[in-house]
Amino acid sequence: MSVLLELAVRFFLCGLFAIGGGLATLPFLYDIAQETGWYTAQDVSNMIAISESTPGPMGVNMATYVGYHVEGLVGAIVTPLALVLPSVIVIVAVSRILDQFKTSRLVQHALYGLRAASAALIAAAGLGVAKIAFLHTDLLAQAGSALGENLPALFNWKSICLAVVVYLGIVKWNFHPILYIVFSAAVGILFQFQ
Amino acid sequence: MRELWDLFVVFARIGGFTFGGGYAMLPMLEKEVVNGRHWADEEELMDYYAIGQCTPGIIAINTATFIGYKIRGIPGAIAATLGVIAPSLVIITIIAAFITNFMELQLVKSAFAGVRACVCVLVFTAVVKLTKKALADRAAIALFLIVLALSLFTGVSPVILVVAAGAAGIFLKRKEGEKK
Known part of the structure; x- marks a missing residue:
């Protein structure tokens, strides 16, 4: 359980601080590899290759891959959800502000x-x-x-x-x-x- | 409920055929969201991309969330976002579980080389179509070229480019207003 929670928290932070395309998540993936030892830097380059040649946004693909690697099926579901949660929160807030100031x-x-x-x-x-x-x-x-x-x-x-x-x-x-x-x-x- | 399911399905289809970064989503968005369902127009789509670049999270997800929220509020945002990630979840899990040397398969390499060529063309035609309105005057075209050059030849972060372009827009338009 604690590993799952840690996965979720780490990828939530990754989603919160990675700005831009899927490659923006890379530095975070390396950090996580180093700090936790869940996977190696070599694994990361495999992940990039697979994420690039499969459908779906790269960031989400990489999160799913790491999740499965560390915690199996449950990890593969929880990790990408944690990654996208900050987007949903931030964009909903931005949308509301945008609606209000659209005519400005x-x-x-x-x-x-x-x-x-x-x-x-x-x-x-x-x-x-x-x-x-x-x-x-x-x-x-x-x-x-x-x-x-x-x-x-x-x-x-x-x-x-x-x-x-x-x-x-x-x-x-x-x-x-x-x-x-x-x-x-x-x-x-x-x-x-x- | 129907609309939410619709959002989920359309975005799952988009996620399932997006190869590469968030920009590769553009042709699909243009077809499904702008022309197909009329969920957003060209200008809104460009806005979402620009804002999605400089807010937390990956662009593909941010854009999906924007459109979902616009159509059906928070449940819509969640439905669209879950839609985009659903195909990744299934496909990557299968690959991670069963195929150990996926990238070594010649079949995969060849197929992807073909897809890459196709995605370039699709993105190109989508950009041309979508930017007709956005690049309506000389100032906008100049701004486009400057940002393109900076992003191709320097390592300036897209976040800075987007913020600077927004400021430039305010500056240019105010000057225009003064002239009138």
């Missing part, structure tokens, strides 16, 4: 700036993924001065072709995103994407 010109003006920033941050995150998806980043690191000669080898042509096909598909049909995701996973397996 100051808030309107601040939101005008926020939306531009928000779009930029999402675009930046998207570009980060694009780099991994479309470039052989390992080659990028070692190529250095010979970059000019090997330029075509740097690009992941299979992925780029798939991206073009998906884009044309969206423009033409605008199906549900799930369809494109499932299609792309199938193409990846069929054509043995690396």
